[in-house]
Amino acid sequence: MFDAIAKGFRQAKNRLAGLTELTEQNIETALREVRLSLLEADVELGVVKVFLARVKEKALGEVVRVRAKGQGGETMKVSAADQFVKICHDEIIEFMTGEGPALTFAEKGITGIMMVGLQGSGKTTSSAKLARYLQKDGKKPLLVAADMQRPAAVEQLQVLGKSVDIPVFNIPGESPVAICEKAEAEAKRLGRDVIIYDTAGRLAIDEALMQELADIKTKVEPENILLVVDAMIGQDAVKVSKGFHDRLSLTGVVLTKLDGDARGGAAMSVKEVTGAAVRFAGIGEGTDKFEEFRPEGMASRVLG
Numbered sequence: 001m002f003d004a005i006a007k008g009f010r011q012a013k014n015r016l017a018g019l020t021e022l023t024e025q026n027i028e029t030a031l032r033e034v035r036l037s038l039l040e041a042d043v044e045l046g047v048v049k050v051f052l053a054r055v056k057e058k059a060l061g062e063v064v065r066v067r068a069k070g071q072g073g074e075t076m077k078v079s080a081a082d083q084f085v086k087i088c089h090d091e092i093i094e095f096m097t098g099e100g101p102a103l104t105f106a107e108k109g110i111t112g113i114m115m116v117g118l119q120g121s122g123k124t125t126s127s128a129k130l131a132r133y134l135q136k137d138g139k140k141p142l143l144v145a146a147d148m149q150r151p152a153a154v155e156q157l158q159v160l161g162k163s164v165d166i167p168v169f170n171i172p173g174e175s176p177v178a179i180c181e182k183a184e185a186e187a188k189r190l191g192r193d194v195i196i197y198d199t200a201g202r203l204a205i206d207e208a209l210m211q212e213l214a215d216i217k218t219k220v221e222p223e224n225i226l227l228v229v230d231a232m233i234g235q236d237a238v239k240v241s242k243g244f245h246d247r248l249s250l251t252g253v254v255l256t257k258l259d260g261d262a263r264g265g266a267a268m269s270v271k272e273v274t275g276a277a278v279r280f281a282g283i284g285e286g287t288d289k290f291e292e293f294r295p296e297g298m299a300s301r302v303l304g
């Protein structure tokens with residue numbers, strides 16, 4: 001999925017092959033290759049610019065450092081390509097790593113995780129996947145079906161919950177806010193320690209949706225608010241993330257459908273634009289196709 005990005009770094013490395021020293025000129029040439037591939041991979045333009053500027057600054061700093069050392073008679077041990085790759089590697093990780101752990105757990109009592117996102121992003125599926133992931137980690141999740149916007153969502157979550165042996169809470173006819181509010185008592189009754197709220201989505205961000213989500217947030221005060229974003233929507237992923245973050249202060253992002261032919265650029269853009277990092281990745285339809293997102297893994301993949 002990160003092939004487009006990888007291609008640019010490969011070409012940048014080729015440009016530097018055989019050179020023992022980074023220079024202003026060969027840094028520029030290498031950066032041009034990286035720039036093209038990042039844009040091709042749907043990384044947001046502003047993010048591409050910031051990334052290139054930071055890599056350039058570090059690479060030029062390296063030129064100065066190595067030259068100063070050279071005057072002192074030291075010999076170069078690393079090739080220009082290796083130096084460039086190392087700088088890019090560190091910078092990619094910097095661009096994607098969020099502060100602290102992927103999820104925050106309540107010190108006492110029940111932990112809340114609110115899942116938000118547009119319709120079709122994979123929110124309901126990701127809620128069940130996350131519940132399974134946490135269950136494997138020894139937690140006892142309760143799923144809350146509060147997406148009353150999409151007619152089949154409640155039943156879909158019930159089926160998914162059953163398949164992974166996790167209870168699903170819903171009260172037919174109640175409002176999403178009321179359902180979420182009453183979920184904590186149910187979690188206590190069932191001895192559950194994490195509540196995952198599958199909230200409503202829309203085809204696009206609108207005020208009614210945001211108000212409902214803001215009301216749920218106020219009522220349940222979740223420790224975590226995860227935005228579920230479909231990686232296939234490319235540059236729009238960044239706009240959507242910004243829209244939700246401005247209103248709800250997200251704690252993280254779940255990037256779904258990374259198994260498809262998405263070019264993966266959203267993974268690099270989201271944190272820079274919103275401040276909330278990608279924390280989990282959806283890599284298939286099955287409830288086990290879900291993993292914690294590791295910036296180091298992605299950096300190694302695209303840099304080879």
Ligand code: GDP
Nearest residue numbers: 119120121122123124125256257282283284285
């Ligand atoms: P919601 O409207 O946001 O609740 O979306 P759903 O959870 O119903 O997901 C929409 C579609 O995307 C379903 O067909 C899911 O099976 C599919 N889907 C969700 N996550 C992934 C993923 O990581 N990879 C793939 N290939 N499909 C996914």
